[in-house]
Amino acid sequence: MRTIDKINFSGKRAIVRVDFNVPLNKDFQITDDSRIRAAVPTIQKILGDGGSVILMSHLGRPKEGPEEKFSLKHLVPHLQKLLGLDLKFADDCVGKSARKLADGLKAGEVLLLENLRFYKEETRGDEGFSEKLASLADIYVNDAFGTAHRAHASTTIIARFFPQAKAFGYIMERELESIDKVLKDTQKPYVAVIGGAKVSTKIEIINNLLDKVDDLIIGGGMMFTFIKAQGGKIGNSLVEDDYLETAREILSSAREKGVRIHIPPDAIIADSFSNDARSKEVAASRIPDEWLGLDIGPESIRKFEEVITEAKTVLWNGPMGVFEMSNFAAGTTAIARALVKATEKGAFTLIGGGDSVAAINQLQLADAVSYVSTGGGALLEYMEGKILPGIQAINE
Ligand code: AMP
Numbered sequence: 125m126r127t128i129d130k131i132n133f134s135g136k137r138a139i140v141r142v143d144f145n146v147p148l149n150k151d152f153q154i155t156d157d158s159r160i161r162a163a164v165p166t167i168q169k170i171l172g173d174g175g176s177v178i179l180m181s182h183l184g185r186p187k188e189g190p191e192e193k194f195s196l197k198h199l200v201p202h203l204q205k206l207l208g209l210d211l212k213f214a215d216d217c218v219g220k221s222a223r224k225l226a227d228g229l230k231a232g233e234v235l236l237l238e239n240l241r242f243y244k245e246e247t248r249g250d251e252g253f254s255e256k257l258a259s260l261a262d263i264y265v266n267d268a269f270g271t272a273h274r275a276h277a278s279t280t281i282i283a284r285f286f287p288q289a290k291a292f293g294y295i296m297e298r299e300l301e302s303i304d305k306v307l308k309d310t311q312k313p314y315v316a317v318i319g320g321a322k323v324s325t326k327i328e329i330i331n332n333l334l335d336k337v338d339d340l341i342i343g344g345g346m347m348f349t350f351i352k353a354q355g356g357k358i359g360n361s362l363v364e365d366d367y368l369e370t371a372r373e374i375l376s377s378a379r380e381k382g383v384r385i386h387i388p389p390d391a392i393i394a395d396s397f398s399n400d401a402r403s404k405e406v407a408a409s410r411i412p413d414e415w416l417g418l419d420i421g422p423e424s425i426r427k428f429e430e431v432i433t434e435a436k437t438v439l440w441n442g443p444m445g446v447f448e449m450s451n452f453a454a455g456t457t458a459i460a461r462a463l464v465k466a467t468e469k470g471a472f473t474l475i476g477g478g479d480s481v482a483a484i485n486q487l488q489l490a491d492a493v494s495y496v497s498t499g500g501g502a503l504l505e506y507m508e509g510k511i512l513p514g515i516q517a518i519n520e
Pocket residue numbers: 319320321322325343344345346362417418419441442443444445446447448477479
């Protein structure tokens with residue numbers, strides 16, 4: 125792997141694609157700085173070598189050009205504190221200010237560029253725009269796993285201008301190493317836990333996992349499509365009727381491949397989609413009309429805990445129920461705790477995908493599992509077996 129450890133940055137200017145797409149409150153204060161903190165080791169390695177750093181990122185989804193609320197200048201004070209130095213800020217990522225500040229950058233200094241997505245050229249992957257960014261530096265570093273599945277200017281196209289001088293930062297390195305542990309030469313038994321709202325968004329990852337796992341646990345809203353496909357009664361639960369056949373295909377493919385599929389035997393159902401709804405436990409295939417399943421039940425939890433804690437490798441993507449509502453969070457919480465237990469017993473446990481990451485953070489258990497991936501869409505595409513343009517751009 126081409127990583128920054130193989131480069132001496134002494135006297136060099138490195139342009140680093142980071143993922144500083146952090147949540148801000150209405151006073152432009154950062155409400156979760158984990159993405160910024162994660163990037164600090166990469167920045168420090170370059171500065172430690174005697175190099176200088178130009179940071180570039182997107183923030184939010186600006187529509188037409190610059191928008192105050194999406195300015196990266198809001199991040200400057202906090203980033204200065206984390207790095208313990210004075211930061212330079214260019215109010216335009218490719219304009220004159222960027223040029224001037226980049227040219228004046230000395231060893232040990234850091235320059236932050238304004239939001240890349242103030243230019244449409246960024247997401248279009250425009251070559252001229254990429255070249256302008258590239259002209260600011262001697263070396264290109266990609267440390268933004270979350271956008272590695274996009275062929276944008278700063279994530280992919282820019283690499284063309286650094287044929288010999290490009291590398292992955294530490295976040296990327298750890299992501300790729302950790303994900304490879306659940307993709308290649310995995311320790312068995314290997315259990316995948318897939319939840320979340322819909323089957324349709326997870327089919328490819330499920331199909332890819334069927335060639336690798338011993339057990340596949342299905343939970344979340346998508347369980348009801350599987351239950352209905354097998355003739356169960358699911359009341360008003362979330363279902364994708366267009367995917368009943370797909371669900372049956374997945375089940376039969378699992379049988380052929382010798383993968384044990386675990387579908388929740390019981391569910392917590394509610395009489396409306398609300399935390400205050402009346403609720404009860406029932407068999408997941410006998411949900412009365414007008415009721416809907418919002419979490420897995422206690423028997424499912426017991427069974428799944430047993431399977432997970434016996435595993436040597438566990439991958440978890442997607443919540444088991446509507447965990448945003450406290451009365452329907454028990455299934456998701458139990459799975460998180462089971463992963464922690466498996467980790468304590470020596471298993472490699474990886475959590476990836478937006479909502480299961482939110483759940484593990486909410487429980488403050490992120491440090492108790494082996495790895496929590498930062499990439500939502502990028503992780504899923506990588507796991508589906510796709511080649512991510514941002515990764516290929518560094519490798520080739
Ligand atoms: P995904 O982004 O596909 O991983 O789905 C995550 C979302 O699925 C979360 O917002 C959950 O609230 C939702 N979800 C999980 N279980 C259910 C369920 N039984 N019914 C409806 N939505 C669910």
